[in-house]
Amino acid sequence: MSRARLIRALALAATASLALSACAGGSSGGGGSTSAGGGDAPSSVKIGFMGDLTGGDSNIVIPPSLGAKMAIDEYNATNPKTKIELVKYDSQAKTEQATALVQKAITSDKIVGLIGPAFSGESKAVGAILDQAKIPSVSPSATNAGLAKNGWKYWHRVVANDADQGPKIVDFLISAKSPKSAFVLSDDQEYSVGLADAMEQELKAKGITEQRDKFAKDAPDYSSTVNKVKAANPDIIVFGGYYSQAGRLLKQLRDGGVKGTFATGDGSLDIQLVTGAGTAAAEGAVVGCPCLIPFEGTTGPLKDWADKYKKAAGADPAIYSTEGYDAATAFINAIKGGNTTGEKINEFLKTLSFEGVSKPIKFKDNGEPETNSIFVYQVVGGKIKILGPSDKAKLQG
Known part of the structure; x- marks a missing residue:
């Protein structure tokens, strides 16, 4: 090979090598952008x-x-x-x-x-x-x-999960109120039905007489359900659902003359539970949650x-x-x-x-958390206040 042809071949090889290097470093893979420093880690x-x-x-x-x-x-x-x-x-x-x-x-x-x-x-x-x-x-x-x-x-x-939350809410109510009868309510959402199921199972396991009803979350009113609850006159009413429905439900229950203690889960742990029901109707409502909200003090x-x-x-x-x-x-x-x-x-x-x-x-093999804690909150004076862990909390009022 002549000297001129050798120089040309080496130049072409160097150009190809640079091109391949650029292709290899141009994408990080897995959704990352180009590496800032040319290493393996994306920027x-x-x-x-x-x-x-x-x-x-x-x-x-x-x-x-x-x-x-x-x-x-x-x-x-x-x-x-x-x-x-x-x-x-x-x-x-x-x-x-x-x-x-x-x-x-x-x-x-x-x-x-x-x-x-x-x-x-x-x-x-x-x-x-x-x-x-x-x-x-x-x-x-x-x-x-x-x-x-x-x-x-x-x-x-x-x-x-709700298999932990539901029973802990019920157990707290049994300890605090010694109920003889209960009414279990839910709307038709996945979360609502699941939590209500868990609460119902615990009530049955503890020998509490209970009835059950379900309504459409977008129903214009819950009068049919309210009438059933009023006729049953339960000591406690437990609802699995979000505050959008819980506030309206609680208002209509109180307007309908239902006096039993009302309790619900984490989906209703928001001040709109109080504003939706009205301060008077919401007073004393119990809310359970597998969450600890940093509170005053x-x-x-x-x-x-x-x-x-x-x-x-x-x-x-x-x-x-x-x-x-x-x-x-x-x-x-x-x-x-x-x-x-x-x-x-x-x-x-x-x-x-x-x-x-x-x-x-820390996660279990199925993705669940290793540590499960349920806390109880209560509406007191128009505000939602933490009472403590479900096994140590004391109802106010």
Whole structure:
């Protein structure tokens, strides 16, 4: 080979090598952007947050979304090798909307993990899709017990389920009121029916005489149900559902002359329970929740966290604020460890263990949290106040 031909061949080889190198480094894979330093770690990845952010029950979902944002903002401020972009998906608690959004999140946005979905119905609708796409999810608030029984390998939550919550609410009422009769109510939503089922089973197990009724969540009024409850004259009324329905239901029950103690679950832990029912009608209502909301008088690390949250979010901590922060932290810890694809993050979550704000965070093989705690709240003087853990709480009034 002549000297001129040799020089030309070497030049072509060098050009080809540079082209191949550029192709190899141009995409990080798994939803990440190009690596800033040319290494294996992408400069950023996308984590989604899905839930009802503008719909009728958004007050349950906005606090955990703000908690998640706070955690991710704190992490990004440390200037890590791989930053996290939080992408919000407003399902408005509609299963068909959640399904469309999760497809976009996977195929177009290329998320590597999802905080949520926030509610049980949308979680049931998209769980299999996320599993097939190998995208891990951690819900801060979906409590339907059946979600853990679908065999999903990429699903997790940081809250106790309704099979824990429902019986603990009932047991608290039995201890506080010694009821002889009860009426179990729900609307037709996935979460509502599941929680009501759990409460009904515990009432039967404890030998309490009970009746059951269900109404459509969008019914213009609940007069048929109110009439049934009034005729039964129960000592306690337990409702599985969200505050949108609970407030109206409680108002109509009291207007109808029903006097039994009213109790409900985490979906109604919002001041709109009081505004929806009216202060007088809501007085004394009991609300259970697998969540600990930092409250007035809180001290120590939880008080420090609450102060930071208020500064970051511009609001006091509310339902599932701490759980949203902990769900985001689970992903942050995975990414800190160099896990930037859905599959690697999911493998990391199997070994995850850290002291969260809400509780110690560790997952069972089926995605359930290792630690389950139920707290009881009560409407007193027009405000919702914490009474304490369900096994230690004392009813006021």
